[in-house]
Amino acid sequence: MIWNVFIGLSLLIGLVANTLGIVGVLRFPDVYTQLHAETKATTFGSIFTSLAVILYGISKFCQTSDGQYVTLILHALIAVVVLAITNATGAHAIARATYRRGHRPVKAVVDHLEGFSK
Amino acid sequence: MSPWMFVVTVLAGLILLAMVRLIRGPTSANRVVAMDAINTLVVAIMIVLSVVFKQVIFIDVAIVYALLSYVGVLFIAKYLGGEL
Amino acid sequence: MFAFIVTFLFSGGVYLLLTAGSGSVLGFWAPQELWVGLVISLAAALMARNYFFRTRRRPLDYLRRWVRAVAYVFGPFFAELTKANLDVAYRVLTGHMRPGIVRVKTGMKTDAATLLMANSITLTPGTLTVDIDEETNDLFIHMIDVPEGMENRDSIEVEELFSLFNCPSWVRRIAE
């Protein structure tokens, strides 16, 4: 019973974070700020929806002690770790490519990368 | 309607919202950001759906998918940066 | 020989982790999975021992690093990620921002430490790694809200980015 409360809570947090991330992607003016919203919020939201799956697996394993729930927990954990690493690296790649293409951040107060070239 | 199905439906609606940025985005970089967001949401949907379908093998698809879609994003980013 | 044993144990552990829950022998594993895992780990260790295990460190040191990495991900990193999301929620709802690209001196010595630092910076409040100076391992980050007075300085230290925990020293202890 107490498990259901935790599962519902983490599902709710995940949904709210994902929604904020997508609204941020729609609202923010340039690529860099959109990447801020996209990377942080959707990674956090996906971590929490997957955490709900992991909690579900733990509760089922406590009831039935069936081995397939161990597989569920471990593979969900691996998927979350992979997702976090690839999201951060992909955001880095997109930001770098955007800067090299010549798009500057709008209304920037400071830009140390301006004269830096390889 | 189970809570899992509700979550999955809302996430699918968010994919359609992200597609607005895919349509409107003034530059290609904005479109890549939208595609990256769609990737993350699809992986989240797959993980949750493996509970709905009650089959553990389905979660492996999410791992493979997360690793492979990352290749596409990296490739487009390399082309955009002029390094390809 | 020592490199062989370490590679064997690592690949065997990863195989067991991926196939946990397939049967009932020893708790979680099917007997055929154990045999196949043994053969595959032996082959992988024979082929890859010189690539996987290069530095000559003591095994206890490796174990301590892995434990520290897991503790870092679940402790300080997750706290900063939560704070980052509250920050993003605030920006999304109010639209208040003051962006800029700032040079950050990290002081990391190895590539792995710089990678871990860059990914940590991307997922923590208000910052996003854009580019890297490969000679000095300095990072260029895009800040969504540059504090007053920071735009006049030439570069900033990495410790100023984290408010809750001292993440850079964790990264140094894990990956250097």
Place this chain on the structure above:
Amino acid sequence: MTPYLFFQGLVLAGLIVSGILVVTFKDLLAAAIASGAFSLLLALEFYLLQAPDVAIAEAGIGAGLTTAIFIIAIRGTKRYEEEE
């Protein structure tokens, strides 16, 4: 209408929108990005139809390989664009 059918309708709507985008974009790089999003959603649709092996193949070929081939082709020929 059951929740499951409603969810599948959302995914199919996303497929239709991204398919139309692939055809209508004049900028070929944007079309390649939309085609990447299309194959991602197609993999999700295969997953929904209980075919995880086809979904893995679609994720690998559609998201990774086809995007890379399109990008290489665009680099070799010409990218039509008005301004950026």
